[in-house]
Structures are given as structure tokens and as C-alpha cells.
Amino acid sequence: MNKFQAMEVFVQVVDTGSFTRTAELLNLPKASVSTLVQALEASLSAKLLHRTTRQVTVTSDGAAYYERCVRILSDVREAEESLSRMRVNPSGRLRVGTPTGLSSEILVPALPAFFERYPDITLELDSTDRPVDLVEEGVDCAIRGGPLFDTSLIARRVGIIHFVTAAAPSYLARFGVPQHPDDLARHRCVNYFSAKTGKVHDWDFNRDGERIEVPMPGVIALNDSNAYVQAGLAGLGIIQMTDYLLTKHVEAGRMVPVLPDWVSDPLPVHIVYPQNRHMSAKVRVFVEWVSELFANHPQMRLGARPAFAGQVAEAA
Missing domain, CATH: 1.10.10.10 (Winged helix-like DNA-binding domain superfamily/Winged helix DNA-binding domain)
Structure with a gap:
């Protein structure tokens, strides 16, 4: 034996x-x-x-x-x-769990630099908005946004996520521009539901110490962030999504921020891995690389401010 x-x-x-x-x-x-x-x-x-x-x-x-x-x-x-470590570069298969939007918008475009630095690592990205079980599913580490509830994991905070409330110009031309969160009760909103629990997420708004948390009326709910943005672009309703996914659409005029004086709660971003596992060299270098990537990203770095604050939407 x-x-x-x-x-x-x-x-x-x-x-x-x-x-x-x-x-x-x-x-x-x-x-x-x-x-x-x-x-x-x-x-x-x-x-x-x-x-x-x-x-x-x-x-x-x-x-x-x-x-x-x-x-x-x-x-x-x-x-x-x-x-x-002193003789060879980290090598081998590395499986990482990532949220779909973060993966497509931030992580994947930056991977050429990662492979330039670590050519002997084979990376498998499990891109899903569903929280994966790292041990059960054989995932080495995962990037997660939001509060952490699994105390069996070691977590390193690497960034922050801000949210933007926005709608397509075609939607605003048809239904008007909300001026207060209470106005959303008369609008159509695109809802997002948890892939784990099926619960539809309420929206939250903060302004000058006043906080409002309300369920949103809507005709569609999704649990994939990329599909969620596409629903907003299609004019299906107002959406509330991460600013790093909406920035290019706002700058191109495809989406318009609304309620700019009302800010949604930001969420921390962590890399997590099981605490009963030694952090291998390949996991260590990936964690350091992601930390560096987010630290240089204008919307992900710790201390970043929400995009488009103060912009005023006008109906087309």
C-alpha cells in the first residue's frame, strides 16, 4: 500500500x-x-x-x-x-469558479497576460452565477461577490462591486424616467433571481442616510448576469446591474442611468478556497494575479466609487 x-x-x-x-x-x-x-x-x-x-x-x-x-x-x-518554486514555474490544471459577467467582461480579456506570465498552467473556468461547492465539484478556488456565509473557506478580499440602475433609451421613451425609487412601482423592471434558492432579489437604494428596499414589479426574471444585461438592452425594463457590465453600454448610448442620486449597496469581492487544503503554487499565483488585476481596474479596485453618479437621464 x-x-x-x-x-x-x-x-x-x-x-x-x-x-x-x-x-x-x-x-x-x-x-x-x-x-x-x-x-x-x-x-x-x-x-x-x-x-x-x-x-x-x-x-x-x-x-x-x-x-x-x-x-x-x-x-x-x-x-x-x-x-x-525556485526552479520551475507553477504548472498543472487549475479550476476556478467565476461569476459569468465578471468572467466575460474582466477576467477572460486579461488572460493573455496571465498565460504570458504562467505558460505551464492549464486553466479551467467554471463560469456560473450559481455558488459552487469547491470540494464537491473539485474547484481549486473561486471568485465570489457579496457576503460570505461558508466558514469552511479561507477568503481574501480583492475588490468591490458597485451597481447602476439603468434602462434602454427605447424603454424610457415609452414609459418615462423615474425620479424616485417609489416611481418604480409604476414601471417594468427586469428581476434577478438566485440560482441556489430561486428567490428574486429586492432592490436597495440609499441617499443621504435614507434607505429604501423594495421588490420590483416585472414580467421577466433571470439568473445569468449576461442575459440580464441583454434583457435591459432589449428594452424589457429597468435593470440594476454591476457598473463594469454596463459601462460600455452607457458610454455607447445603449443604456441610460436612472436615479443617479440613489446608490445601491456595494458588494465585496473575495477569492475563496478550502481551509483544509494547502494553497498550492498555482492557486497562490492566480490569487496574486487577480488581486493585481482588480487593484488596477477602475471599477473593481477597493475604494472605487460608483460610475455615472450624478448623471441625469432624459427620455428620448
Whole structure:
């Protein structure tokens, strides 16, 4: 038995709660995963996992051994990478979860510079507005906007997102320009709903200490940010979206900001990764590169102000 491999397999089984998922993530036959765990238990003379037809759970002995394994595996990888970082560039497959709009508008256009710097990394972008389970789905790290609720993840704040309320000129010509958030009750709005919960997001507005949070009437709701912007461009209603997605459309006259004196709550942007995993060299350089990218982006950098503040919309 390869004790090091058996420990890796055992840790992955505990993380995913599944022999099948572990086999997929480690590219091993399921029978090999089961054999390695059984051999590990035999060598330790201890039962590490409870197995049923529905689930796999860790025993008390297994939980204690798991913590030791995580530390040992982390130390081994750190020792290997401390030697290799000075001789070779980071390499290998790196899977990153990213929101769709941020991926298409900011991340992908900047990737030539990333690959120029790190040519030996193979990048897989899981672009979705759905929050991914990093361990279950084999994602090394993820970029997330908004508050963080998963305490099992390590997070590094790298930017901020501001929102703009806007509409197509054709919509404003037909329905007029709202002057106050209360006016939106008489308008059509494009709603955005959570891919995880299905809940439609309310809109929030702030001005001089006054805060308003209201549900928006609408005939359509979407859960993809790029499709959401397209709905606004089509004149389906007023939208509230990140300024980095709307800037080019506002500057081209395809969208017009409304309610410029009312600001929506900004959201922090973090890169997250599992805390029970050593940060590999490829994850480390990607985190640093994204931090640098956002720090130089006029709308993503920490301390940036919302775009188009003070602009006044006029109906066409």
C-alpha cells in the first residue's frame, strides 16, 4: 500500500462523503479507492469510516486521523513546492469558479497576460452565477461577490462591486424616467433571481442616510448576469446591474442611468478556497494575479466609487 496515496484518498472521501466522487476527482477506479481505505484501516487496526448504501461518515478515530492527515499532506506539499518554486514555474490544471459577467467582461480579456506570465498552467473556468461547492465539484478556488456565509473557506478580499440602475433609451421613451425609487412601482423592471434558492432579489437604494428596499414589479426574471444585461438592452425594463457590465453600454448610448442620486449597496469581492487544503503554487499565483488585476481596474479596485453618479437621464 502506498501510505501517502491512501491518506490522500481517505481525506478526499471525508471531504466529499463519497467513494464515487473521490474516484472521479482523483481519476482512480472506485474499487481502488475502496481498497486503499480498507488497507489503511487494516494497517492502523482502526475503523475510520462508517459506510451505508446512502452515505459515508467518519468515525471518532477517523476524525482524529483525518486532522493529522490534512496537516501531513499539507506539510509534504509545502516542502515539495518550496523547492520547486525556485526552479520551475507553477504548472498543472487549475479550476476556478467565476461569476459569468465578471468572467466575460474582466477576467477572460486579461488572460493573455496571465498565460504570458504562467505558460505551464492549464486553466479551467467554471463560469456560473450559481455558488459552487469547491470540494464537491473539485474547484481549486473561486471568485465570489457579496457576503460570505461558508466558514469552511479561507477568503481574501480583492475588490468591490458597485451597481447602476439603468434602462434602454427605447424603454424610457415609452414609459418615462423615474425620479424616485417609489416611481418604480409604476414601471417594468427586469428581476434577478438566485440560482441556489430561486428567490428574486429586492432592490436597495440609499441617499443621504435614507434607505429604501423594495421588490420590483416585472414580467421577466433571470439568473445569468449576461442575459440580464441583454434583457435591459432589449428594452424589457429597468435593470440594476454591476457598473463594469454596463459601462460600455452607457458610454455607447445603449443604456441610460436612472436615479443617479440613489446608490445601491456595494458588494465585496473575495477569492475563496478550502481551509483544509494547502494553497498550492498555482492557486497562490492566480490569487496574486487577480488581486493585481482588480487593484488596477477602475471599477473593481477597493475604494472605487460608483460610475455615472450624478448623471441625469432624459427620455428620448
